[in-house]
Amino acid sequence: MNKIFLIIRREYLVRVKKKSFIVMTILAPILMVGLILAPVFLANQDQEKKLIAIVSDDEKFTDGIIDEELLHFTSIDQSESKNYKLNLSDSPYYALLEIEEDTISLYSFQQISITVRNSIENQIEKIIETDNLKQAGIDIEVIENAKTIINIETKIIDNEGLETSANTEASIGIGFLTGLLIYMFIFMYGTMVMRGVIEEKTNRIVEIIISSVKPFQLMMGKIIGIALVGLTQFILWIILTLLISTFAELFIISPQELTEATNTTNHSVLLSELNRLTGGINLLRIFVSFLFFFLFGYLMYSSLFAAVGSAVDAEADTQQFMLPITIPLILSFILIQPVMDNPDGALAFWLSIIPLTSPIIMMVRLPFGVELWELGLSMILLVIGFITTTYLAAKIYRTGILMYGKKISYKELWKWLSYKG
Amino acid sequence: MKDILLSVEDVVKNYGDYTALDKVNISVPKSSIYGLLGPNGAGKTTLMRIINQITAPDQGRIVFHNELLNKKHIKDIGYLPEERGLYKKMKVGEQALYLAQLKGMPYKQAIEKLKFWFEKLEITHWWSKRVEELSKGMAQKIQFVVTVIHQPKLLIFDEPFSGFDPINAAIIREEILQLRENGTTIIFSTHRMESVEEICDHIALINNAKTILEGPIDKIKNDFQTETYEVVLSRGKLTGNNQFSIISENNNIYKIKLNTGCSSSHLLESITKEHEIISFKKDFPSVEDIFIKSINNE
Structure with a gap:
């Protein structure tokens, strides 16, 4: 266990210390705040x-x-x-x-x-x-009086008869945002795992390392280390975004303009927007589920990415093996729209249960309300999916990392699954 | 018989239909330098990987230090693979420390030992350089250090001299010999037969997944000797007789083969009667000859 900790620490520190990581971590929140506040700012400036x-x-x-x-x-x-x-x-x-x-x-x-x-x-x-x-000869007053504007208030009643008001736009927003984040996270950090594996293989350091630790430990150490890099970045983004937006509101936009823009006095723009829109959505459940699907979705896919990395000699060769991994991901992404149109339909149900698509689709469905047993089933299946893919990927990985200069086919990969330790 | 540190017994390893090792046996005596020879693809690397527990054998067993080989022996074995490298972007010292800790060394001890080796090989100033700034030969030195840093009982070198210039190769060879003096056992795989001759005391020859020769190098050479002698005369001409026949002749240097049933002392005696001899020595086959001969006989 001590050794896997050493590996996690190295994988984590090497990446966190990289310039590109630091730049991305600082720049992204600035851009994000900029995108949100710029229209408010500009609208207030253009007063001529x-x-x-x-x-x-x-x-x-x-x-x-x-x-x-x-x-x-x-x-x-x-x-x-x-x-x-x-x-x-x-x-x-x-x-x-x-x-x-x-x-x-x-x-x-x-x-x-x-x-x-x-x-x-x-x-x-x-x-x-x-x-x-x-x-x-028509009286305008009559027409004016006949005019009306209606605004339907959507409310959800649970089994105990408690009603909460719900905002469909907010549900769509949250579902899309969380789904998109998971999609991006899996892709970004999954490829990072794959690149790490290829790097070790082409560097030829892998054989030195696995004479000290099991290939599985190396693979999991890398996956967990990179997961921590992702979490670090994510948490820093949230903190920095809040800090920068507070700062920006205080110093760039005058309080008066702010009040005009948001009608609140002491909340940040982002938070008050969030509060206003999400009334009635179980945010805690969504947050916990998000962390869960975020983490296990990544873990499941990254072991597959690691297996792909182990089977090739250079990143250019990954194309043929990437396809089966990226298809379920891209498919989930494309199907976000149909799922939102009918969040309780058969398509939405099955996609949110099947482990390969559930991390994204379940997040899209959650704000619309999902029964607990469905959520539970989806989570259990995802954990099983994670264990299965990791088990299979580890088998490919431990053979693949020691194969140099050989073009690998799917048939070959299949054979590796049967090799003994 | 000498103490045996490692014995590989009837080890079989298959990759699908392909047999990489077929009932391979070797026994490596303590404090010896054991040469593992064989053509490419014979199964040497697979055998070394099995000893390092990178892969497990399908059949057979491996005894290390009177125990079945297990995970706790990892810290007793150092491995320098043929395909070796380092993280390019990582600093030399940091990386050496990481690899030493992976072998199970505590931080403090690892630092101490690394300092010792870096000073010994005069590479202390590389500590905070990135590996990508080093030449290939320099990187090889670092790899050597991280292989021996945890003072393993058994060291396994796969082609240790490839990539070294002659001066550095000599330094490394000295270090290997010194490690043996200090009681370390060394398994050593190479294609360079002259280095086998120089430093190995035992060898095993593996071909087509099987051990075809194994034992002390002297004994093997003796088994392969063909009763041929090299005779150098000051002048005159040597002609074959019932005791020997001439294989080749070149400027008074003769290669002769003793006929069966004759002894070398009689031969020497009969030649000195008629000729003045400058040198007379038995021709032992070189390891290279043995290697080629055994493989062709297969």
């Missing part, structure tokens, strides 16, 4: 009011078009407009709106933004519609 001149003989337009938050309108007469048209860039106006009998034109020096055009179109449409209705 635009002045638009209206040229029209019709009072219903000159009076009817009203100022908006960022768009102000003034009415000018034809002769003025002619002067401005000659030299629009020097005029105080951002654009010139000309409304004639049957054509409406918007003149500007710079290209007009879509939002500006849309809001002008909306105003004019509304004015004409109202006018048309009036002429047809």
Whole structure:
């Protein structure tokens, strides 16, 4: 046991000390916070009011078009407009709106933004519609009163009759995010395991090491060491993201802007968003399940990645063996959408039970509510899957790492499974 | 009979349909240098891997130090594989320490021993270099150190001299001989027959998964000698008679073969009667000759 600890420590330290690890760990949260806060920040910066001149003989337009938050309108007469048209860039106006009998034109020096055009179109449409209705003798008040906006509140009732409000968008968000994280983690760190195995094999250090420890210990030491690297990175990301976002809110965005953006006073943007959206979803269960599927999904796949690494001499040769590993992963990823559309359907059920797809699909289903026995069954099967794949992978691994310069076929791999210690 | 440190008894190893070892027997006496010879693919590496418990035999048993070979013997065996290397990005000292600890050495002892060996081989200044900065020969020295660092009872070297320049090879050979003096037993596999001649006292020859020869090198040479002699005369011409026949002649150097039933002292006597002899010596076959002959006889 002492030896496997030595291996875990080496695998962990070597990777954590790498520059690429440190850069990724620091850069990713900055990018993440940047992506979330940049729109808020930019929206608050872009406050410049635009002045638009209206040229029209019709009072219903000159009076009817009203100022908006960022768009102000003034009415000018034809002769003025002619002067401005000659030299629009020097005029105080951002654009010139000309409304004639049957054509409406918007003149500007710079290209007009879509939002500006849309809001002008909306105003004019509304004015004409109202006018048309009036002429047809319909009372506008009646129509206004008939208008309604509804908002269905979705609630979930459990067996004991307790109701909780649920937010479908939040379920989709959480399911997708956790599923995606597991998918990325398995791929990133699974390939890291594979590369580590290939490195040891091409370095020819592997034979020196396995004269001291069992191949299985070396393989598991590497897998666990890299899992810890992943967990470290993940935890640092969470901590750094929270720190940076708090910092950013305090110093970059003024408190007033923040209040406008979130309507809260003392919570961070991220946390308050999270709280608002996830009411009614069992976050604790999701968190615990996430750690479980995250870890065992990785463990199961990484032993397969290790087996692939052991069977080849160079990373370029891994292609043919990678396919059976990546197919279930990519398939789960593609099927996230159909599963979300029908989280209790047969497809969703089976994919969340079968070990190769369950780490991703179960996470997608969980926020929509999954019966405990299904979750339990899926977990047990995943552990069994992990033990089985590790057992088989270890057999391939211990033969593979000592085979040099031989093109390996699937038939060969199958034979290795029958070799004795 | 000398104490036996390691004996391999009727060991069989199959890889699917392929038989790598077929009832192989060797016994390695304590404090000997034991040469393991054989053409490529004969099964030497498999045998060494089995002794190192990297793989297990299908049949047969291995006795080490009067006990069946088991996990606790790992710390008593040092192995320098033919296909060897180090982590390129890791620092030399860190890596040597890691490998020594994997062999079961406590941290403090490992540091001490490493310092000793690094000083002895005059490589102390490499300690914080990365392995990728070293030349191949330099890396080989580090590998040698990590093989012997835990003072194993048995050392197994697979082609230890490949990759070394003559000066470093000589240093390593000296170290190997010194280790033997200190009581270490050494198994030594190589294709370089002259180094076998120089340092081995026992050899085993493996071909096609079987041991075809085993024993003390003197005895084997004696078994293979063909009663041929090299005679150098100052002048005159030697002609064959009922005691011997001439195999070759070159500038007064004759290779002659003694006929059966005749003794070398009689032969010497009969030649000195007529000729002046500068040298007269029995021709023992070289290990290389024995190697080629035995394999061709198979």
